[in-house]
Amino acid sequence: MKLATFKAWVEAADTSGMFKSSFRNRRCIIFFEWTGDKRDKTPPDFSAADGELMAFAGLWDSWKDRETGKTVTSCTIIVREADAWSAKYHDRMPCMLHSRDFDGWLDGRAERDLLMQPPRELREWIVSKRVNVSGYV
Structure with a gap:
């Protein structure tokens, strides 16, 4: 059985059997989400319109x-x-x-309410596909 679990809904991330342990203990920050056709994905970067660095709240696990x-x-x-x-x-x-x-999210001090705050005005820009090439220098 294969599960499609790339997205965790904020409404249940801290209580779902699949994600609650990671919500408590294994948080991460993600900077890119790929979009487009599976054979030709594009990595857009979303940031604050004023240029402040922003990232996606994420969870990780090993299995x-x-x-x-x-x-x-x-x-x-x-x-x-x-x-x-x-x-x-x-x-x-x-x-x-x-x-x-970032620090409060990663060290677990921040709770779900941080994730529910309205986002600032955003902008999109496309970055190089090389961000996904392992070992690229």
Whole structure:
């Protein structure tokens, strides 16, 4: 059985059996989400319109692949209902963190209410596909 779990809904991320342990103990920050056709994905970057660094709130976990026996480390972006600006991309939007909130998110001090704050005005720009090339220098 394969599960599609790349997105964790903010409304249940801290209580869902699949995500609650990661919400308490394994938080991360994600900077890119790929969009477009699976064969030609584009990595847009969303940031504050005023240029402040922002990122997506995420969760990570490690698990053992039953077929190969290898440990797999994976992550998920926490999403919420889309605002008017991001609705052109999807009906859900990533929970955005301001740079001032990175430490509180990562060390667990920040609770779900941080993720529910209205996002600032956003902008999009496309970054190079090389951000996904392992070992690229």
